[in-house]
Amino acid sequence: MNSSAAALTGRRVLLVEDDYFIAIDLKVWFEEGGAEVLGPVPSVDEALALIADTAAIDAAVLDINLQDELVFPVADALHARGVPFLFATGYDAAVVPPPHGAVPLCQKPIDPRVVARALFG
């Protein structure tokens, strides 16, 4: 593990991604880096439920398009709790609505190192 991945140790990271294999990839990678993965969950409802049930969340990775629904309600909930997060998506930055315009955007396919660096420096 490199230094950016080392920053993951002990972090509780929420993963919202509708594709099973991409979600599993990310989960494995974060867990290998020492993070504790919350989820992954494939939908807005499940993500909101998980956020409501979880006291401590250090960061989140959000896919924007979740089977035809958009992830922004989840982003709003995280923003309200002050949880840092980033968007992992195939979309251009243009689709991100203004309240989340400053949120980092990682183009798919995601490089987990880039994700870790964006979240934890």
Place this chain on the structure above:
Amino acid sequence: MQSVEPPPISASPAPARPEASSVPPRKGGASTLPVGCGELGDLVRTYDWARTPLGPIADWPQSLIFAVSTLLLSPVPIVLLWGADGIMIYNDAYSGFAGGRHPQLLGSKVREGWPEVADFNDHVMRVGLAGGTLSYRDQELTLHRYGRPEQVWMNLDYSPVFDEGGQPAGVIAIVVESTERVLAEQRLRESEALFRTLAQGIPQLIWRAAIDGACIWASPQWVTYTGQDSGTSLGWGWLDAVHPDDVAGARAAWQEASASGHLAYEHRLCNAPAKRYRWFQTRAAAVRDGEGRIVEWLGTSTDIDDLRQLHERQQVMVAELQHRTRNLLGVVRSIAKQTMALTGPGELFKERFNDRLSALSRVQGLLSRSDQEPITLRALIETELVALDAPATQTRVWLEGPAVCLRKATVQTFALALHELATNALKYGAFTTPEGRLSVTWRICESEEGRRLLMSWVEEGLVRPAETGTPVPRGGYGRELIERALPYALKARTCYALSETTLQCTINIPLPEGETAGSLP
């Protein structure tokens, strides 16, 4: 010419005349004609009047001298028609009107001088010598002033000239040609008609505005589209039809326009009949005076709503395509990783990975056509079975179920699962033995959880592993797809049960409204 005389705009009968004077008519030059008076002054003075019924000038009565003097001194085109024959005496201004007929016209009888309008002039002479007057405005006559017929318009005023005895002795005619003005007005009317036809016939809304944008005139299309009557749109009334959010933009565009001389902006305009706003592109050209100052604007507003919608749809499609493409790369990467984990590097990896890429490629093909051709479960199954290229699969496969259209978001994962099932059937299952049979059946059921799709994939007549001696490496990637990926991504409930001679796999997924299409086969 005309057999029926045109009615003059004014005519008056002979005025009541005083009793015939007892003073006998004086003859002979108590007065003479004035000197000068241009070309006609010379011609009249030197003309051999003795050859005419008038006789030499020296014998002319005072009334004739007076009338001729008056017309020679006038800058207005005047002709005197003297006596019963209407002998013509005119001035320089009239000679310009007479064109090629001058100078022969001088001293000739009006009937002979203007044979093409003899009837008209007969009438004039009759009325005038009876003491009446005639007046015509823009009277159209065909004259042959230059040896060919030409349409001419004139203002004509005729009044009698009385002799010393108080009897009408001639007619004085003021002849002002108005052809140029009449034709100009005609051209203007034609051009206005053309403009009206254009302005009312084209699909754009046309308007005229003052320099600041206050509407002066709006075309009928504007009235029809906005429902504003022609008075309401005037001034700044037109802004009432503009979407409230676009009013500030419209005002700003007008403010800029007076400085830049260009007006171009887009805005929404309320369509009264449809009760909705549509997008318009407004452009205007500045109409300038001789010194280049803008005096008004002539503008059009073009409906670009369909174009904008198309453009927006296109942007959505491009964004969707980007999303799908980049997501696909993520899926490809994870398939490679999962496949590698099971096969290790080598030939088997290449084979499996290529198979799965092909399945992905097929489903992209279906997805790209899905707007025109919704993807049905049957199409998805058949696509995978056909791709196997297995001999004699036709007779050993049974597909049955209602028409079900799948949501685009679910298609890819579902297709990959079907691909794994079909590949396994070819390599290890129903298609490896002569007795093997595959049946895929599905139905829709309503339950407390809502509408769900139940699909059952059953392979029978499998060869016992003990008999073939080869292990059955079922499971792995395909099994993970069915038992984990489908529940995760599609909220499916799945079951994968393999016995020695039978494989039974059931997939039960939510089927929201809109995923069924009863009309499809």
